[in-house]
Amino acid sequence: MIDSFDEVRLPARLAFGSTGGVERRTEVVQLASGYERRSTPWAFGRRRYLIGAGLRSLDDMATLTAFFEARQGRLRGFRFKDFADFxxxxxxxxxxxxxxxxxxxxxxxxxxxxxxxxxxxxxxxxxxxxxxxxxxxxxxxxxxxxxxxxxxxxxxxxxxxxxxxxxxxxxxDVPVRFDTDRLDVTLESFEAGRMAAVPLIEVR
Incomplete structure (x- = not known):
């Protein structure tokens, strides 16, 4: 398992409006005969998510930024509740x-x-x-x-x-990490803003 992992869950309110799910990796080889050969190097699927795009409160953005800093960007993993599969x-x-x-x-x-x-x-x-x-x-x-x-x-x-x-x-929970080392926030008023979607990826 992962050495750099914090047994802490991303606050649930920061996950509202998230998108994502499972991905597979399939290798497809087109043969000269017109047939194809399919195989996969992955025994199991891997989860990916995008969070933060629905955040408007500067307080919530500050909370996500603090969580991101505590994980040192992509360095440390953490728990994520996938509300579609938990x-x-x-x-x-x-x-x-x-x-x-x-x-x-x-x-x-x-x-x-x-x-x-x-x-x-x-x-x-x-x-x-x-x-x-x-x-x-x-x-x-x-x-x-x-x-x-x-x-x-x-x-x-x-x-x-x-x-x-x-x-x-x-x-x-799903063990994940941030899949970026950068957060982008746009200030829209003194009390509200907009954050670019932040990617998460499952770690094994």
Whole structure:
């Protein structure tokens, strides 16, 4: 994981009006026959966002500038709440302990990585909101576990039996960094201004 990372979340009000989502990298080779060959060097998608374009309050701009300075521009990563994808289930549904399968018991293993399924693809969740995590073993919710909020690993007090299905539900943040070393602000009045969109990119 990232060495230069601050376990702090960008204030939610600074994310309102943000745009972004997941990107993939696909390499397409056009063959002489007219067919094409497609491949990807990425096992998982990467998230990108633009924030700040909707800010008009000079106070909010000052808050974003202070946050940017504290992260030293692109140097240090931080947490970002993607309001379109921040739960183990659908955004409109409450978190439940059975939302996502995170592993099978073998009678010895106690540590499991939080993850979320996107069809047949699995995304590791490394920045959960610790107090929202719920865990179940074979459909029975358990309370004996610890969560590492910096890695997304869950440590159960007891190893699940062989073949036992371990599931979890949670909210989570996306680990990101600023993808620029510059902020541009236009002063429109004594109390209002306009900020150019600030890019964020997911870090791994």
């Amino acid at each position: 739960k183990s289930g659908l955004p409109s549904q409450a978190v439940t302990a059975g939302d996502q399968e995170i592993g099978l018991g073998d009678g010895v293993r106690r540590r499991f990585q939080l993850r979320k399924a996107y069809g047949a693809a699995w995304r590791e969740i490394t920045k959960p909101v610790a107090e929202t995590v719920r865990v179940a073993v074979n459909g029975v919710e358990v309370s004996g576990f610890e969560v590492d909020a910096a890695t997304g690993q869950v440590l159960l007090a007891q190893a699940p039996a062989v073949g036992a299905v371990v599931t979890a539900g949670f909210q989570f």
